[in-house]
Amino acid sequence: MQALLLRAPYDRISERLAALAPALDVVVLEPDGGLTLNGAAFDPAGLKAEIWWLSLDAFGKRGGDYFPRLAGSPDARWVQTAFAGLDNPMFKPLAREGLTVTNSSAQAPAIAEYVTIHALSLLHPIAEQAAHQRAHAWTPVTFREVGQTRWLIVGFGNIGREIAQRARAFGAQVEAVRRSPAAEGLADTVSTLADLPQTLPEADVVVLACALNDETRNLADAAFFAAMKPGAILINIGRGGLVDEDALRAGLDRDQPAHAVLDVFQTEPLPAEAWFWDHPKVRVTPHASNRGELTGARGDELFLANLALYLRGEPMRNVTRAADIGAG
Template identity: 40%
Template sequence: MKPIFDARGSGITTAQVSTRADLAAALPEADVLVVSGLWQNDLLAHAPKLKYIQSVSSGTNQYDKAAFAARGIRLASGQGVNKNAVSEHAIGLMLSLTRRLALARDNQSARIWRPEQTDPMAREDELPGKVMVIVGTGGIGDRIARIAKALDMRVIGLRRDPAKGKGAADEIRSFHDLKAVLPEADVVVLSCPLTEETANLIDAGAIALMKPAAQFINVARGGCVDEAALIAALTEGRIAGAGLDVTATEPLPADSPLWSLPNVVLTPHAAGETRNYELNVLSILERNLDRLWAGDEALVNRIV
């Protein structure tokens, strides 16, 4: 990100670090910090001049917002920068399961030419007419809904405040209606933030309400799911499959059953990583820097 920013000729002196130790060493001179995974709140003790943090990520759970407010440090999130990427990734995970692309890749690596499947239930599936339930219909969830609609699916969206509108979904409900709609779902997609309300939202009880042929897609956070209950359901065939970009512990431990389950497609929390990601973050950063220099309180994606 530093070479891209420097090439724009802002005149601002920059430094780039890749370890927590280097970040702690650089912080005493920093007025502005662009960060996500390296941040830990004890770093505040090393940052006497810090006035603004631009989070690279959409999530901001890692930041002590009360401490920031007390210190007069502004915080803005990266919300929206990965809307296209994550929504497309969710659809890709769904298609990988529906069209059995991961199995095809495994067969290719093993040089196996699969014979014609005489059992229709062993074949790939089609999406038109199927029901997708999306938990979290913000920017990402709404775009997932639009793509699913283009695939002739019916979409039920769940959001904390249904009064904000249904967007591209056919129907909008409250998070509290999750268990009422799960029996209808052919595909369940999580694209919600991790909050007290959504922690372990998909638990054993919720999974028990899903169809045996249902797919589960998670591009939200691993903490939104009771992972042990999900693994049990996948192992026992109580749901058909899962496409997971996030897990409860990351990196995923080597002994996790998720690595070897044939009905699971895993990606390493990479849904938002594209060639345009840094450019999208810099767009927010530059707009917010202009506003800060002008004394404007209304930052883009302001958190604190």
């Protein structure tokens, strides 16, 4: 059995990989475009790789033609990706019969921390307290406790569950929005997208953590914002296409929402002239909520864990529905 890995990720895990799968032939795609096996040149005609690892390295300067090779490979049977969402149309060639695609949960803890920290910093009157300090005013500020708030998490996959875990640690009520209304242990209640007109008016924090597809494109539109509780917080770490940006701007004008924390946008990189940068109620980050220092190491461990399951013929973690691949 063969696997094809890029040099950089191979070097990170080579010792662990050899111990886990000593019989696996790991062909390495070198930075110069050549192939090697056990340090020796490998004839491209002999490449029949069944296992692939689409790490972030595949899209950098040293990625070469790794992705085109994967997209056109008749031998590929499983690919582990470094992405939580695979809605980008570039991934459409992976949505084919006979190829199992697993996405990544490695970034979920980092993204959950990003969401939680931003939400807490907006719920607590830090800005008001700082203003009193600047004025040298000994003025106490009464604040609402996190345990009094309700969080509506739209999309309850790996990221949504990590967010729920952190919010509940502070006593917040959590409602999960997902396809199935069945009970979910980390959520106090569960609803579906169809219930948003009833659930949005009750939510203090609304988190968009769902995939982008035909059902969710421009999900946060004028009606969505009109239904939001005045003073609520919107956090989008899903995809920019989930939000009608003009409708968001109008909503901010009437405090529906009162604050928006945006890590993703319709156009990325965000143009310098975009209105978001200078809006007093908006926080902008450059699609970087996943940039926790441990995200890469968790990604390596996930590949190895899923490889062990694959080799044993057992169900793998994070198998992605073909309908969600390239659907954006």
